[in-house]
Amino acid sequence: MTSQHGTSVPAIAIRNVTKRFGNFTAVDNVDISVPQGSFLVLVGPSGCGKSTLLRMLAGLETPSEGEFAFMGRTVSDGTRGLVADAGARDAGLVFQSYALWPHMTVAGNIEWPLKVAKWSKADRTARADEVLGLLGISALKERYPAEISGGQQQRVAIARTIGPKPSILLFDEPLSNLDAKLRIEMRSELMRIHRATGATSVYVTHDQVEAMTMASHVAVLNNGRVEQFGVPLDLLENPRTTFVATFLGTPPANLIEVTRSGDGLVYDGLRLADARRAETQDGVQLLYPAHGLMVGDVPGRPAITARFEEAAPIAGRTMVTAFSGGKRLTAMADGYFRAASGDTIRLSFLGEPSAVFAMTGERID
Amino acid sequence: MSAVATSVLSRRGFLRSETLVPVVLILVVGVLVIAPLVKIVLSTLTVEGLDAWQAVLASKMSENLWWRPLWNTVLLGIGVAAGCVLMGGFLAWLVVLTDVPAPKTLGLLATLPFMIPSFAAALAWGALFRNSRLGGSVGFFEANGYIVPDWLAWGLLPTLIVLIAHYYSLAFTVISAALSSVGADLVEAAQVAGAKRSRIFFGIILPVVTPALVAAASLTFAGAVSNFAAPALLGLPVRMQTLSTRLFGMIETGQTERGFVIALLLIIVSASFLWLGERLVAGRKSYVTVTGKGGRTKRFPLGKWRWPLFCVAVLMCALTTFLPAVILTASSFALQNGSLFSNWTTHFWIGEGGTDMAQGQAGIFRNPVLIEALWMTLKLAVTVAFTTMALGLALAHTIARNKGSVLATVLGQVSFTPILIPSIAFAAAYIALFGAPIGPLPSLYGTFLLLVLAASAHLLPYAVQSGRSVLGQISADIEESARLTGAGFFRRMGAIIMPLAIRGLLAGALLVFVKIVRDLSLVVLLFTSTSPVLSMLAYRYAAEGFMQFANAITMVILVLCVVATLLAHRLQNRVQKWKSA
Numbered sequence: 001m002t003s004q005h006g007t008s009v010p011a012i013a014i015r016n017v018t019k020r021f022g023n024f025t026a027v028d029n030v031d032i033s034v035p036q037g038s039f040l041v042l043v044g045p046s047g048c049g050k051s052t053l054l055r056m057l058a059g060l061e062t063p064s065e066g067e068f069a070f071m072g073r074t075v076s077d078g079t080r081g082l083v084a085d086a087g088a089r090d091a092g093l094v095f096q097s098y099a100l101w102p103h104m105t106v107a108g109n110i111e112w113p114l115k116v117a118k119w120s121k122a123d124r125t126a127r128a129d130e131v132l133g134l135l136g137i138s139a140l141k142e143r144y145p146a147e148i149s150g151g152q153q154q155r156v157a158i159a160r161t162i163g164p165k166p167s168i169l170l171f172d173e174p175l176s177n178l179d180a181k182l183r184i185e186m187r188s189e190l191m192r193i194h195r196a197t198g199a200t201s202v203y204v205t206h207d208q209v210e211a212m213t214m215a216s217h218v219a220v221l222n223n224g225r226v227e228q229f230g231v232p233l234d235l236l237e238n239p240r241t242t243f244v245a246t247f248l249g250t251p252p253a254n255l256i257e258v259t260r261s262g263d264g265l266v267y268d269g270l271r272l273a274d275a276r277r278a279e280t281q282d283g284v285q286l287l288y289p290a291h292g293l294m295v296g297d298v299p300g301r302p303a304i305t306a307r308f309e310e311a312a313p314i315a316g317r318t319m320v321t322a323f324s325g326g327k328r329l330t331a332m333a334d335g336y337f338r339a340a341s342g343d344t345i346r347l348s349f350l351g352e353p354s355a356v357f358a359m360t361g362e363r364i365d
Numbered sequence: 366m367s368a369v370a371t372s373v374l375s376r377r378g379f380l381r382s383e384t385l386v387p388v389v390l391i392l393v394v395g396v397l398v399i400a401p402l403v404k405i406v407l408s409t410l411t412v413e414g415l416d417a418w419q420a421v422l423a424s425k426m427s428e429n430l431w432w433r434p435l436w437n438t439v440l441l442g443i444g445v446a447a448g449c450v451l452m453g454g455f456l457a458w459l460v461v462l463t464d465v466p467a468p469k470t471l472g473l474l475a476t477l478p479f480m481i482p483s484f485a486a487a488l489a490w491g492a493l494f495r496n497s498r499l500g501g502s503v504g505f506f507e508a509n510g511y512i513v514p515d516w517l518a519w520g521l522l523p524t525l526i527v528l529i530a531h532y533y534s535l536a537f538t539v540i541s542a543a544l545s546s547v548g549a550d551l552v553e554a555a556q557v558a559g560a561k562r563s564r565i566f567f568g569i570i571l572p573v574v575t576p577a578l579v580a581a582a583s584l585t586f587a588g589a590v591s592n593f594a595a596p597a598l599l600g601l602p603v604r605m606q607t608l609s610t611r612l613f614g615m616i617e618t619g620q621t622e623r624g625f626v627i628a629l630l631l632i633i634v635s636a637s638f639l640w641l642g643e644r645l646v647a648g649r650k651s652y653v654t655v656t657g658k659g660g661r662t663k664r665f666p667l668g669k670w671r672w673p674l675f676c677v678a679v680l681m682c683a684l685t686t687f688l689p690a691v692i693l694t695a696s697s698f699a700l701q702n703g704s705l706f707s708n709w710t711t712h713f714w715i716g717e718g719g720t721d722m723a724q725g726q727a728g729i730f731r732n733p734v735l736i737e738a739l740w741m742t743l744k745l746a747v748t749v750a751f752t753t754m755a756l757g758l759a760l761a762h763t764i765a766r767n768k769g770s771v772l773a774t775v776l777g778q779v780s781f782t783p784i785l786i787p788s789i790a791f792a793a794a795y796i797a798l799f800g801a802p803i804g805p806l807p808s809l810y811g812t813f814l815l816l817v818l819a820a821s822a823h824l825l826p827y828a829v830q831s832g833r834s835v836l837g838q839i840s841a842d843i844e845e846s847a848r849l850t851g852a853g854f855f856r857r858m859g860a861i862i863m864p865l866a867i868r869g870l871l872a873g874a875l876l877v878f879v880k881i882v883r884d885l886s887l888v889v890l891l892f893t894s895t896s897p898v899l900s901m902l903a904y905r906y907a908a909e910g911f912m913q914f915a916n917a918i919t920m921v922i923l924v925l926c927v928v929a930t931l932l933a934h935r936l937q938n939r940v941q942k943w944k945s946a
Contacts, residue, residue: 112860
């Protein structure tokens with residue numbers, strides 16, 4: 001060990017990790033690290049490798065290449081084929097399925113890991129009571145997992161994981177089995193527990209809203225690679241690829257394909273931006289957030305015609321989905337907007353595009 | 366850094382044990398399954414072996430040695446398969462898809478015949494229909510003045526009936542599992558589309574369960590062609606030979622090579638029909654879940670047919686389970702079959718020897734040979750139950766964890782190979798391999814160990830299947846979450862896996878126990894006087910004409926089997942406390 005200590009040592013360091021299953025590369029050269037106390041969210045569509053990455057963090061899978069270090073201590077090394085035992089990593093995992101042991105009571109589920117860790121009977125009981133209280137499920141102590149609701153099972157799974165006071169908490173899509181209302185409730189609950197334990201958390205989800213609300217750091221994964229890694233607002237404001245730009249943000253942002261014409265970038269004969277923003281490219285994609293596209297004509301702003309699809313009221317405004325040139329666009333309207341499906345409506349571009357991407361997806365401007 | 370790394374990273378040894386276990390398992394199934402088969406093939410390729418091939422297939426004797434037994438065997442197989450699919454299919458339809466009264470009880474009754482030995486029904490048939498052709502004591506009907514024609518007393522027809530009465534419950538199990546997987550929404554979707562009942566049955570339900578019907582037909586066919594007890598008791602006295610009785614006769618009379626040749630031919634006949642069945646449904650998506658975990662199923666109202674059909678079903682079950690049991694019990698107490706229910710004596714059970722009854726033989730519970738056979742049978746059944754379940758669990762676990770690898774595929778295929786091999790032919794292969802000393806190892810013929818090895822190998826497919834279904838109920842997450850706490854392999858097994866699996870394992874073990882206790886065709890070749898088992902004793906007594914003793918012993922086997930079956934049923938179905946919600 002070097003003399004490094006304190007905050008300069010990342011709590012979790014993932015160094016050039018690759019995981020292959022046969023010919024399939026599930027995780028491709030991932031390299032990120034976060035300081036102690038952070039809440040890292042791995043977000044991406046299904047099959048992007050986020051769960052595999054989490055399982056490697058937990059020690060359930062061995063990396064093919066690269067290494068993992070917790071607080072400067074190497075716990076997995078793919079090149080040498082070494083992995084510290086899942087139990088010896090000071091990390092706890094909350095499973096998507098909760099994985100509660102069905103033959104043990106709620107209290108039994110929480111105490112058993114402590115028993116494995118050789119805690120005394122008195123300490124175990126005290127700690128179980130403490131975490132049961134923290135999760136607000138003390139009344140369920142003697143019940144079996146099959147006798148409590150999904151939301152309660154979720155709380156038991158979390159209580160069981162934080163019981164042994166791990167310094168790293170891992171969550172595998174923990175909220176995906178809950179209904180919408182409970183999900184929002186548990187989201188704040190999880191944040192509270194994260195703060196209360198002071199642990200470093202890694203959270204896997206395909207829900208970008210969860211990523212945006214909970215994360216201190218977000219890694220967007222696609223096809224096993226990290227598309228972008230940073231703090232949530234930075235990703236939202238400065239997406240480096242079209243994938244990140246369209247995956248994050250509610251409602252989804254719009255990409256408009258334009259071509260160079262004279263000194264302008266033109267969509268369907270309509271000049272949208274200055275050609276200099278496309279640098280040397282002839283065709284590029286312009287990014288407009290939903291709130292940058294307004295239903296109806298706005299004096300002095302370019303507008304296009306689109307076919308109305310559907311409308312959803314959000315916070316006093318209306319999110320409108322329409323089609324133009326075969327592409328789905330999302331725009332906003334003030335108040336409650338209504339139209340019949342298939343109606344022709346006008347959409348105005350309120351400002352300059354917030355970003356410009358090459359047709360291959362990389363950011364130009 | 367590297368110092369920390371070596372102290373923390375210590376799982377190399379575990380990696381090695383992960384590859385060690387499959388290798389050991391490959392060796393075990395290799396010795397148990399592959400070696401005997403290779404050896405029996407090699408044994409028929411010697412000079413004597415090639416002579417035997419010629420004698421069986423291309424000589425004046427081949428009519429008697431091969432063609433006629435083959436004809437009888439195939440005829441029995443096809444007849445039994447057809448009868449079983451009809452009878453088992455009817456009961457399965459009634460129990461699963463209609464509003465027949467007491468479906469659960471009917472379902473249990475329909476599974477019982479397969480749990481009692483097939484020679485129970487054969488002996489009961491004899492007690493009723495035996496005629497005077499062979500001399501000795503006649504059956505109930507002839508003793509009471511009815512003339513029983515030969516075709517009803519002996520040969521193909523009685524054998525066919527007795528085998529159907531035994532194997533239809535196998536067909537029932539397979540078909541009812543498939544029918545339970547026909548979800549109510551499937552049927553309701555057809556109803557909403559305006560289909561009538563017959564249309565739904567032929568258009569939706571039948572196609573979905575066709576693979577199961579084919580599977581039931583090939584399994585019952587394979588069972589019938591490999592059965593030894595029924596054709597031996599009802600066919601042999603009138604020289605009706607099947608391949609299995611021929612095989613037995615050859616080995617009994619020391620014509621070992623010819624026996625081996627017939628064993629190989631029997632394997633080919635049985636396996637090719639199973640393969641044919643497989644081909645018929647290959648390419649179709651298999652809808653069958655053998656565990657039968659269907660959701661809600663749609664029950665059709667039977668209307669005025671509800672009670673009549675219920676009575677038909679009860680009658681079927683009664684004729685195949687209770688009637689044989691009652692006849693065997695009565696016969697074991699009766700002095701002669703003509704008056705089954707009068708003049709009862711307990712002599713055949715507990716009578717002293719040296720009297721003028723039964724040629725001076727004592728009742729079975731005073732007969733030291735029987736007592737020894739009883740203990741031997743129990744010891745064998747319990748040993749095999751535990752070895753196969755342990756092996757089955759290890760194999761199922763290894764196959765599941767290495768899924769997709771060559772290793773897992775090989776292990777899976779080898780452990781399911783015995784399903785293709787009739788047990789009597791399998792026993793012949795064991796004689797071929799272990800009948801003579803192998804290098805420094807002594808001959809195992811006649812030892813308890815040989816019986817254990819052969820029985821374990823024979824039941825391997827069943828054991829792996831139950832191991833799979835037990836493990837299937839425990840998700841990988843549950844074990845992984847225990848691993849994350851730092852609990853080692855044995856701790857996880859002890860605290861997490863075993864408590865969840867124990868009932869399934871015990872139920873599987875009990876059914877293996879039953880299969881061993883009621884088996885005759887495997888032990889009939891491996892049996893010697895130093896390793897007597899109950900079923901073999903019953904067969905000996907029957908062959909020598911001491912029907913009451915045979916029937917009494919069969920009743921002992923039957924009771925053992927039924928008690929174990931009901932216990933297993935209870936274990937599987939009893940609600941566990943943590944599942945009560």
